Amino acid sequence: MTKDAYAQAGVDIAAGNEAVHKISQVVKDTYTPNVLGSLSGFGSLMEIPTGYQHPVLVSGSDGVGTKLLLAVAAENNTTIGQDLVAMVMNDIVAEGAKPLFLQDYLAVDKLRPDVVAEIVTGVAKATKEVGASLIGGETAELPGLYQPHHYDLAAFGVGIVEKDDLLNAKSHTRAGDILIGLPSSGIHSNGYSLVRSVLGIKTKADFAKLPSELQKTLLTPTTLYYPMLKELLxxxxxxxxxNITGGGIVGNLPRSFADNLQAEIKADQINIPDVFKLLKKQGDLSDADMLKTFNNGVGMILIVHPENETKVLEHFKEIIQPVMELGKLQAKPNPDDESVVFTGDFQW
Structure with missing residues (x-):
């Protein structure tokens, strides 16, 4: 074999080096003074910020699911990075933590430096938006494992919080607590297998046949919630x-309050985006299917003691952020009752 045997086998080291060169500056732009070392190190280094009495590190890892298939079909790799950061960091923020750093993993069928740069630039910009640093990662060229032009994307993130400030300690919640919903930007990054099934998206051509506005809606990136919550935290x-992700409100909200409580939500207060109405109608989906699969327009739900409600609502008014006053927590009538109940009618 020739001296370029590895390249002939499908792995192009030169392309990898070019990709690193293209992304190095946008990655460095996310660094805070706590980042030590550089991209060339074997490990990524970050000094724990000062000022904490009893710091707790909160970690999370995730991907973006089959939404990737739509990004590939659209040949649009500019927004999927925000989806990735949001999927990881929104979970971390839900524990009350400040995003600290992220590491990403990108696996491709073939290294195309411009495509890698688009993807990682999106990751870096979103990481910086939540105040974190993209301190490392891995780009792997795996010929034979992925279809042509396909890739996978995942990340591991860490946040930091004072131990006494951790949220979702179920003992802190009580009957009468207020439930405030923050709108999603759309489907976010959950339920896309059902989306593709309902809309008949099996190929790139199928996606191209969809109305352009629907294509755009399906690729709308997941909301980054930390910037609007930082002051409240x-x-x-x-x-x-x-964080309302896979499993919807019914699958996620009970994780944040005590087992002897029940969330009563006013269904008619949920502002349901048109894309969910389309999916329900075209797929002939039941309310139960919609509620256990999608966020249906509610990306996060905040639990607030009544004495803090006015300050919280004033904050969102000041930053011009719409919210939904969804309901409250109440004592669960019977231990075997549902943890989430809805009153009124959904505006499908």
């Missing part, structure tokens, strides 16, 4: 946060 105005 700093002021200790939140008792709990539920």
């Amino acid at each position: 700093d002021q200790h105005l939140l008792t709990g946060i539920s």
